[in-house]
Every structure is written in structure tokens, then in C-alpha cells.
Amino acid sequence: AQKVTQAQTEISVVEKEDVTLDCVYETRDTTYYLFWYKQPPSGELVFLIRRNSFDEQNEISGRYSWNFQKSTSSFNFTITASQVVDSAVYFCALSRAGNMLTFGGGTRLMVKP
Amino acid sequence: EPEVTQTPSHQVTQMGQEVILRCVPISNHLYFYWYRQILGQKVEFLVSFYNNEISEKSEIFDDQFSVERPDGSNFTLKIRSTKLEDSAMYFCASSAGAARNEKLFFGSGTQLSVL
Numbered sequence: 001a002q003k004v005t006q007a008q009t010e011i012s013v014v015e016k017e018d019v020t021l022d023c024v025y026e027t028r029d030t031t032y033y034l035f036w037y038k039q040p041p042s043g044e045l046v047f048l049i050r051r052n053s054f055d056e057q058n059e060i061s062g063r064y065s066w067n068f069q070k071s072t073s074s075f076n077f078t079i080t081a082s083q084v085v086d087s088a089v090y091f092c093a094l095s096r097a098g099n100m101l102t103f104g105g106g107t108r109l110m111v112k113p
Numbered sequence: 114e115p116e117v118t119q120t121p122s123h124q125v126t127q128m129g130q131e132v133i134l135r136c137v138p139i140s141n142h143l144y145f146y147w148y149r150q151i152l153g154q155k156v157e158f159l160v161s162f163y164n165n166e167i168s169e170k171s172e173i174f175d176d177q178f179s180v181e182r183p184d185g186s187n188f189t190l191k192i193r194s195t196k197l198e199d200s201a202m203y204f205c206a207s208s209a210g211a212a213r214n215e216k217l218f219f220g221s222g223t224q225l226s227v228l
Contacts (some may be wrong), residue, residue, distance in 0.1 A: 101148075
């Protein structure tokens with residue numbers, strides 16, 4: 001069975017602080033994909049990144065960076081110099097065949113000015 | 114950027130009534146999905162649809178649920194006889210392909226409240 005755990009249900013930071021959102025996953029598959037989605041207050045789920053299980057290179061996109069560590073089954077997401085607009089719920093997800101995503105419970109990030 | 118649109122944004126219904134949630138996927142996408150999120154809980158997969166057939170469905174997707182692509186643009190989720198526990202946000206999504214690394218584009222959701 002597949003499982004995604006986001007232990008942090010809610011995080012509150014002050015603008016310009018760095019923040020890391022944790023994601024731990026379980027799967028028996030040798031090939032899999034990991035995703036992060038953002039859910040702003042408007043409600044839609046916005047794709048942020050995908051990573052395949054064979055690519056453990058960290059990725060940076062502007063203020064966002066992702067640290068994939070297969071040895072610890074973790075795919076953590078860091079926002080550098082957070083901004084109020086980063087306030088949202090962030091979901092980590094694991095894909096199965098047929099594009100079924102298994103989502104974590106989400107982390108609500110609140111960035112205060 | 115192209116987007117998935119869902120209507121209505123909110124739907125209130127009485128228990129036992131039928132509801133139809135509507136979605137317009139991205140026009141050149143071939144794979145369609147419904148997910149739901151009960152308040153405070155995880156987003157859960159319901160069903161995937163391709164070539165006018167269900168590809169995969171979860172155990173949540175029982176006989177009360179059905180999906181349809183009635184024309185070239187709409188994709189609908191029907192709940193035949195709603196229950197209180199069907200209250201949730203329902204998300205439609207689409208993708209160009211079905212590979213595991215395929216990016217899913219989600220709509221803004223329909224908040225269904227069953228009274």
C-alpha cells in the first residue's frame with residue numbers, strides 16, 4: 001500500500017523567514033513519482049513540481065527548492081524568504097499506475113507580514 | 114495557461130437527491146479524473162476516465178457514483194442518491210497522458226453540501 005505523511009499540519013512564520021515542509025512516503029514500487037501541489041485560498045490545486053524515483057538531484061526554482069532523499073523516503077519542500085502570498089495548504093503526493101495520486105494530509109502554511 | 118473549469122462552485126442538496134457536478138477539462142487532454150476532499154481530510158482519488166470508459170476507480174466510487182463525457186467538452190460526476198457523508202469538495206482534473214509522471218491539472222472544485 002502507498003502512504004504519504006505530512007506530519008506538520010500547520011506552520012506559521014513571519015515574512016522573509018525560510019520554511020521547510022516535510023513529506024515522508026511509503027511505497028513498494030521501485031519506480032514512482034512524487035509531486036507537490038499548492039492549494040491557495042481560492043481552492044484549486046496548483047502543480048508545483050514532480051520528481052521521479054531515479055532522480056535524487058535537488059531542484060531549485062526561484063525561492064522554492066526540493067530535497068529528495070530516497071534513503072529516508074522523504075521529499076521535503078523549502079520556501080526561502082517566505083512571502084504572504086505563499087500562504088496556502090501544500091500537499092505532497094505519490095503517483096501510482098493510471099495516474100492515481102495518493103495525497104498527504106497537507107500542511108497549512110501561514111505567512112504573517 | 115489553459116485551465117480546468119468546474120461548475121457550480123457550490124452545490125447544496127437534500128439527502129437522497131441526485132446531483133451532477135460538471136467539469137470542462139483542458140481541450141486537448143484525453144484523461145480525466147475526479148478526486149474529493151472531505152473537510153479537514155486528505156484529497157482522495159475517486160475515478161479516472163479515458164476513451165469513454167472508466168480506467169480505474171477507488172473503493173469510494175461505488176454504485177451511487179457514475180461519470181460521463183456527454184459531449185466533446187464536458188465531463189460529469191453524478192451521485193444518484195446523496196448521503197450526508199458525500200459532503201466534500203470535489204475536484205476534477207485532466208492530463209494529456211496517463212504516465213505516472215504526468216502532470217494533472219485540477220479545477221477549483223465544487224463544494225457539495227448534503228443536508
